[in-house]
Amino acid sequence: MPSFLYKSDPVRGRQWAEVFQRQAAALDFRIWPDIGDPADVHYLAAWEPPPDIATRFPNLKLLFSSGAGVDQFNFAALPPELPIVRMVEPGIIRGMVEYVTHAVLELHRDRPAYRRQQAEGLWRPLPVRTAGERRVGVLGLGSLGQAVLQALHGLGFDCAGWSRSRHTVPGVSCFAGADELSAFLARSEILVCLLPLTEATRGLLDATLFQHLPRGAALVQVGRGAQLVIADLLTALDSGQLSEAMLDVTDPEPLPPGHALWLHPRVQITPHIASMTQPHSAAEVVLDNLRRFEAGEPLIGLVDRMRGY
Numbered sequence: 001m002p003s004f005l006y007k008s009d010p011v012r013g014r015q016w017a018e019v020f021q022r023q024a025a026a027l028d029f030r031i032w033p034d035i036g037d038p039a040d041v042h043y044l045a046a047w048e049p050p051p052d053i054a055t056r057f058p059n060l061k062l063l064f065s066s067g068a069g070v071d072q073f074n075f076a077a078l079p080p081e082l083p084i085v086r087m088v089e090p091g092i093i094r095g096m097v098e099y100v101t102h103a104v105l106e107l108h109r110d111r112p113a114y115r116r117q118q119a120e121g122l123w124r125p126l127p128v129r130t131a132g133e134r135r136v137g138v139l140g141l142g143s144l145g146q147a148v149l150q151a152l153h154g155l156g157f158d159c160a161g162w163s164r165s166r167h168t169v170p171g172v173s174c175f176a177g178a179d180e181l182s183a184f185l186a187r188s189e190i191l192v193c194l195l196p197l198t199e200a201t202r203g204l205l206d207a208t209l210f211q212h213l214p215r216g217a218a219l220v221q222v223g224r225g226a227q228l229v230i231a232d233l234l235t236a237l238d239s240g241q242l243s244e245a246m247l248d249v250t251d252p253e254p255l256p257p258g259h260a261l262w263l264h265p266r267v268q269i270t271p272h273i274a275s276m277t278q279p280h281s282a283a284e285v286v287l288d289n290l291r292r293f294e295a296g297e298p299l300i301g302l303v304d305r306m307r308g309y
């Protein structure tokens with residue numbers, strides 16, 4: 001009997017198992033390390049696949065990432081023809097919309113500044129601007145970036161998005177490619193990073209990029225830690241080029257105790273919780289992809305290895 005092997009958090013794995021038992025009884029759903037006969041493993045969902053995947057599972061047909069990102073995969077260690085699928089599922093999208101909407105509203109309504117004022121017992125109103133007067137920019141127009149922009153647009157923010165290739169999002173000014181990045185940055189008072197980690201985005205959030213933002217801009221980093229040059233962020237915050245940073249991802253993770261980011265008064269940190277794969281909706285999406293695979297239809301979230309996401 002062909003099996004579907006799950007190698008990620010086992011508690012969530014049991015929730016996946018319930019959905020598979022109901023909807024895919026012909027598949028033997030197994031949770032790592034209970035792999036059964038490795039030759040039966042046709043499908044694998046993993047956060048980190050085993051290093052010897054190519055030799056260990058000779059009949060593997062599809063590899064799913066249990067998360068939105070695939071930067072934790074070593075593509076070179078995977079069989080070259082093996083299709084890799086990212087997690088694109090409604091639960092992870094909803095979580096990200098909540099986190100980013102909350103972060104943008106915090107920054108827009110000066111909550112960090114009021115918290116500092118409160119610590120000093122200061123009653124001092126700051127100018128209030130409407131959402132329509134606040135320009136928000138989202139780097140990355142995948143399923144997460146687009147959903148976040150729709151929500152922010154719904155709240156009335158003046159929204160723009162940037163991505164490598166041209167996209168269209170209703171109500172949002174879309175910028176594309178390296179040539180349009182500085183124009184996008186120049187109008188982003190609150191910059192949200194939702195890019196995947198690739199060789200092109202590693203270290204992208206650096207001094208040069210910050211220089212292109214309007215003075216006093218704020219950063220919401222929900223991409224990957226290695227995209228941010230921490231020393232450049234601290235310099236930009238100290239010079240006033242940036243006013244605030246909200247970071248859900250850092251490099252390294254966890255951030256070591258006593259690190260300068262923990263202590264900075266204009267940095268807020270959360271421990272990579274912005275959004276998580278929700279087991280039930282994820283299992284449904286994976287089952288839909290299995291059906292698509294069997295029918296020869298395009299897979300949702302298929303990774304382009306050359307692009308890196």
Ligand code: GLV
Nearest residue numbers: 066067068069277
């Ligand atoms: C979390 O960062 C994910 O990739 O799902």
